[in-house]
Amino acid sequence: MKFKFAFALFPLIMLGTPIYAQIDQSLCVQCLATAKEELKKCIDEAISQEDKRSCHEKHEKHATTCENECKIERAAESAIIGDDISATHRTPRD
Numbered sequence: 428m429k430f431k432f433a434f435a436l437f438p439l440i441m442l443g444t445p446i447y448a449q450i451d452q453s454l455c456v457q458c459l460a461t462a463k464e465e466l467k468k469c470i471d472e473a474i475s476q477e478d479k480r481s482c483h484e485k486h487e488k489h490a491t492t493c494e495n496e497c498k499i500e501r502a503a504e505s506a507i508i509g510d511d512i513s514a515t516h517r518t519p520r521d
Contacts (some may be wrong), residue, residue, distance in 0.1 A: 455500055458493035462486055 469482035 455493065455497040458496060459490065462489040462493055465489065 463486075466482055466486035469485065470479055473479045473482055
């Protein structure tokens with residue numbers, strides 16, 4: 428009985444993982460896109476070269492924050508995928 432239940436859940440687990448990964452990736456991409464948009468807006472409104480340098484510094488900080496968040500999300504995704512793989516490779520005890 429447990430084997431049938433695990434076998435029935437396998438497709439759902441395998442379909443759920445890529446969807447979760449896409450959501451994480453899109454959040455990461457959204458963060459980087461927002462940082463880029465803010466840089467463009469800041470540069471458009473900048474008056475002096477110092478203002479433009481300040482815009483670039485802010486962008487670097489924002490992009491670094493996004494990259495750190497992306498790394499954390501990728502690590503979490505890897506852990507989830509690793510858990511899913513180890514769960515599917517267990518032998519049933521029935």
